[in-house]
Amino acid sequence: MVAHLGSELVRHALITGAAGMLGRKLAARLTDIDEVLLHDIVEPSAAPHAAYQSSSAASDLSSPGEAQKLLARRPELIFHLAAIVSGEAEADFDKGYRVNLDGTRRLFEAIRAIGDGYQPRVVFASSIAVFGAPFPDAIGDEFLCAPLTSYGTQKAIDELLLADYSRRGFFDGVGIRLPTICVRPGKPNRAASGFFSGIIREPLAGEEALLPVAKSVRHWFASPRAGVGFLLHAARLDTAPLGARRNLTMPGISATVGEQIEALRRVAGDAAARLIREQPDPVIQKIVEGWPRNFDARRAAALGFRADASFDDIIRAHIEDELRPQPS
Amino acid sequence: MVAHLGSELVRHALITGAAGMLGRKLAARLTDIDEVLLHDIVEPSAAPHAAYQSSSAASDLSSPGEAQKLLARRPELIFHLAAIVSGEAEADFDKGYRVNLDGTRRLFEAIRAIGDGYQPRVVFASSIAVFGAPFPDAIGDEFLCAPLTSYGTQKAIDELLLADYSRRGFFDGVGIRLPTICVRPGKPNRAASGFFSGIIREPLAGEEALLPVAKSVRHWFASPRAGVGFLLHAARLDTAPLGARRNLTMPGISATVGEQIEALRRVAGDAAARLIREQPDPVIQKIVEGWPRNFDARRAAALGFRADASFDDIIRAHIEDELRPQPS
Numbered sequence: 219m220v221a222h223l224g225s226e227l228v229r230h231a232l233i234t235g236a237a238g239m240l241g242r243k244l245a246a247r248l249t250d251i252d253e254v255l256l257h258d259i260v261e262p263s264a265a266p267h268a269a270y271q272s273s274s275a276a277s278d279l280s281s282p283g284e285a286q287k288l289l290a291r292r293p294e295l296i297f298h299l300a301a302i303v304s305g306e307a308e309a310d311f312d313k314g315y316r317v318n319l320d321g322t323r324r325l326f327e328a329i330r331a332i333g334d335g336y337q338p339r340v341v342f343a344s345s346i347a348v349f350g351a352p353f354p355d356a357i358g359d360e361f362l363c364a365p366l367t368s369y370g371t372q373k374a375i376d377e378l379l380l381a382d383y384s385r386r387g388f389f390d391g392v393g394i395r396l397p398t399i400c401v402r403p404g405k406p407n408r409a410a411s412g413f414f415s416g417i418i419r420e421p422l423a424g425e426e427a428l429l430p431v432a433k434s435v436r437h438w439f440a441s442p443r444a445g446v447g448f449l450l451h452a453a454r455l456d457t458a459p460l461g462a463r464r465n466l467t468m469p470g471i472s473a474t475v476g477e478q479i480e481a482l483r484r485v486a487g488d489a490a491a492r493l494i495r496e497q498p499d500p501v502i503q504k505i506v507e508g509w510p511r512n513f514d515a516r517r518a519a520a521l522g523f524r525a526d527a528s529f530d531d532i533i534r535a536h537i538e539d540e541l542r543p544q545p546s
Numbered sequence: 547m548v549a550h551l552g553s554e555l556v557r558h559a560l561i562t563g564a565a566g567m568l569g570r571k572l573a574a575r576l577t578d579i580d581e582v583l584l585h586d587i588v589e590p591s592a593a594p595h596a597a598y599q600s601s602s603a604a605s606d607l608s609s610p611g612e613a614q615k616l617l618a619r620r621p622e623l624i625f626h627l628a629a630i631v632s633g634e635a636e637a638d639f640d641k642g643y644r645v646n647l648d649g650t651r652r653l654f655e656a657i658r659a660i661g662d663g664y665q666p667r668v669v670f671a672s673s674i675a676v677f678g679a680p681f682p683d684a685i686g687d688e689f690l691c692a693p694l695t696s697y698g699t700q701k702a703i704d705e706l707l708l709a710d711y712s713r714r715g716f717f718d719g720v721g722i723r724l725p726t727i728c729v730r731p732g733k734p735n736r737a738a739s740g741f742f743s744g745i746i747r748e749p750l751a752g753e754e755a756l757l758p759v760a761k762s763v764r765h766w767f768a769s770p771r772a773g774v775g776f777l778l779h780a781a782r783l784d785t786a787p788l789g790a791r792r793n794l795t796m797p798g799i800s801a802t803v804g805e806q807i808e809a810l811r812r813v814a815g816d817a818a819a820r821l822i823r824e825q826p827d828p829v830i831q832k833i834v835e836g837w838p839r840n841f842d843a844r845r846a847a848a849l850g851f852r853a854d855a856s857f858d859d860i861i862r863a864h865i866e867d868e869l870r871p872q873p874s
Contacts (some may be wrong), residue, residue: 382693
């Protein structure tokens with residue numbers, strides 16, 4: 219098996235969590251692939267105008283035997299995005315471990331069980347939730363994973379499994395720690411980080427948005443466009459330079475909520491910014507206190523992963539990708 | 547539940563892995579406890595002259611339902627030492643994950659399932675194998691866990707589970723990352739680190755010992771006596787200062803193989819040191835290259851964990867504890 223897929227044509231790819239926001243956007247941007255299987259707990263729609271043959275499947279990846287079925291075509295490239303979000307994993311301990319840990323482990327085990335030289339590239343969507351306070355000013359590539367949520371714990375465990383399975387040669391894994399994706403389009407989900415998107419998305423749509431934390435709260439962001447770019451870059455990355463450290467903090471934009479609001483004002487005007495209403499929420503404040511604020515993501519930058527240029531650009535990407543008529 | 551057991555009398559304690567070397571030594575030193583259940587895959591012997599009522603059980607902790615049985619008396623104090631060693635976990639991937647990950651998780655889940663205010667102190671024997679090269683000169687308390695063995699991966703995952711279960715209030719956990727225990731008494735086990743003890747133990751018994759690595763190899767050591775001391779200290783530790791970071795690198799002695807041999811010469815003479823025969827082993831060399839050499843274990847030191855004073859003292863502890871007639 220080659221150490222990287224490079225620009226070779228991939229015959230089969232699999233996306234888990236393909237009905238999710240990033241999964242749908244990823245499916246829409248995939249090229250140089252013959253066939254893609256889109257999987258989720260509910261049946262994902264095919265991407266419009268996909269440049270490949272698309273099929274869909276719905277099942278619970280954490281149920282015994284389900285992962286095997288997804289590997290019937292032996293995809294050379296697997297994007298593993300399936301997960302329940304932080305708020306839900308915190309509210310439902312059993313479901314979080316079942317989906318986010320056992321589901322991932324079953325997928326990894328199903329890959330290993332094939333053997334016979336099968337060694338796909340596995341791109342795993344991890345999260346900066348693997349880190350927990352207290353933090354240095356900027357979190358470097360050698361900082362410990364000490365998560366403060368069950369979601370972060372599950373992702374950190376998945377990362378360890380990914381590294382060990384890669385080291386043992388069962389697959390060729392890359393874990394990418396996504397910044398908080400902002401601006402998330404559509405409806406709020408159950409992630410505690412939802413307000414970071416809400417305070418941009420709702421005002422741009424002319425609606426009021428609630429701000430549950432102080433304007434001084436600093437966080438780490440990437441647009442959906444940059445997030446999909448990370449996944450695509452990881453798919454073709456030469457993994458030899460990674461050595462045994464297969465999990466990479468992605469570059470991002472560090473901004474305070476106040477800076478987010480100023481960017482909104484610059485891009486969309488005062489009227490938009492005035493739609494943000496402060497409504498402190500102690501539960502969300504406490505969760506967010508444990509989250510990272512800033513990183514020094516040198517390894518990923520050296521490997522060619524590229525962040526957005528500014529928070530203004532993150533807002534502009536949202537307007538371009540979500541609020542303008544799509545080409546038909 | 548109190549944040550620490552302090553000097554209170556513990557009514558019930560449980561030791562898993564009680565037939566192992568550290569488990570036996572721990573059982574022999576326990577005090578201020580009414581009853582202790584000793585558990586292992588083979589039935590452990592009661593400690594001679596134990597100051598408590600002792601019972602024993604043998605079962606496979608990784609089999610469903612077994613962990614529950616061990617909690618029938620609701621032990622307030624659990625020492626979880628059961629594991630298979632690094633060499634075996636590397637040779638048998640399935641067994642390593644089953645015993646070292648699933649066994650631990652089943653124990654943690656069985657504790658959680660009791661609920662009803664039950665929140666025992668859990669002292670977990672982790673390992674410096676959670677770390678992997680490349681390293682700084684001395685590994686600090688915020689250095690990442692990037693293990694280079696499946697054993698180290700399993701221990702790192704257990705640590706994450708321990709921290710999350712503690713954060714959620716299911717138990718009150720302390721993970722202690724044991725240095726390589728040296729001098730291990732008795733027969734060599736399947737740990738790749740076995741030679742570190744062999745080159746001291748065998749010459750002290752008048753036998754030849756094989757040295758598979760260069761004398762410049764540096765490593766991190768604690769005597770069995772210090773190792774048991776760590777476990778006992780963790781059992782009574784006030785865990786409030788730990789916050790969410792429940793896993794602690796233990797203090798130790800950093801020494802090269804050459805320094806080990808010089809210490810042996812000082813304590814036992816030239817004749818003993820001459821019994822060490824160099825026989826390079828590329829497999830062991832490669833494993834050991836990925837191991838840590840030195841630590842800056844400030845948190846544990848500040849919390850009162852105490853290392854041996856020198857490698858000479860480690861050898862003397864072996865002579866006193868293993869090679870002299872025991873009081874009857």
